[in-house]
Amino acid sequence: SYVLTQPPSVSVAPGQAARISCGGNNIGRKSVHWYRHKSGQAPVLVVYNDDERPSQIPERISGSNSGNTATLTISRVEPGDEAVYYCQVWDFGREVVFGGGTKLTVL
């Protein structure tokens, strides 16, 4: 089955940029979606189809996807961005796959 690999944690100071990677074999050929999950809350879609943003998500959150790595970038990180972020794809073998999640810590 298809595997998505994310770093367990990323730490960044407020105002700096955070980059969260999602590795997978030829992931650039798939559509990647990203979710923000805060403890005790429902996950929230922040990027879909590699680089599109839902209307309520600010422009400082963006996505890219090429080769074997998709990346979620959060510019000018704020304390409220602290959460676990998951990438997700559709495996053409008929199943949804989530990455293991990356905990973003704002220092």
Place this chain on the structure above:
Amino acid sequence: QVHLEQSGAEVSMPGSPVKISCKASGGIFASSSIVWVRQVPGHGLEWMGGIIPKSGVTNYAQKFQGRVTMTTDGSTGTAYLEMTDLRVDDTAVYYCAKDPSVVEPVGTAFFDPWGQGTQVIVSS
């Protein structure tokens, strides 16, 4: 604005079944699918499967095939997840979410919005 409201927490015995619900507002059943995702404590998100309410077609993750049944009631706009033969390691928060696609198989698109989650505790 679409909103998914899930049923309350459940405590079940090992070996018993559980059925949780997800009521959708906004009349989404005609134009979208419903998926179910769970999070076991200390673990990440895990996709369980989904259903196209308009046709009743389902797509279950291989891990859960034979143990889960997903259904919908169009008259009330409610989706259901039933899981049988519960085990202690099925203790988790279960989420429903809207998938904007009605193309088979279910799960090829993204999920937005999500319900608030239903805690299921399996314990003797």
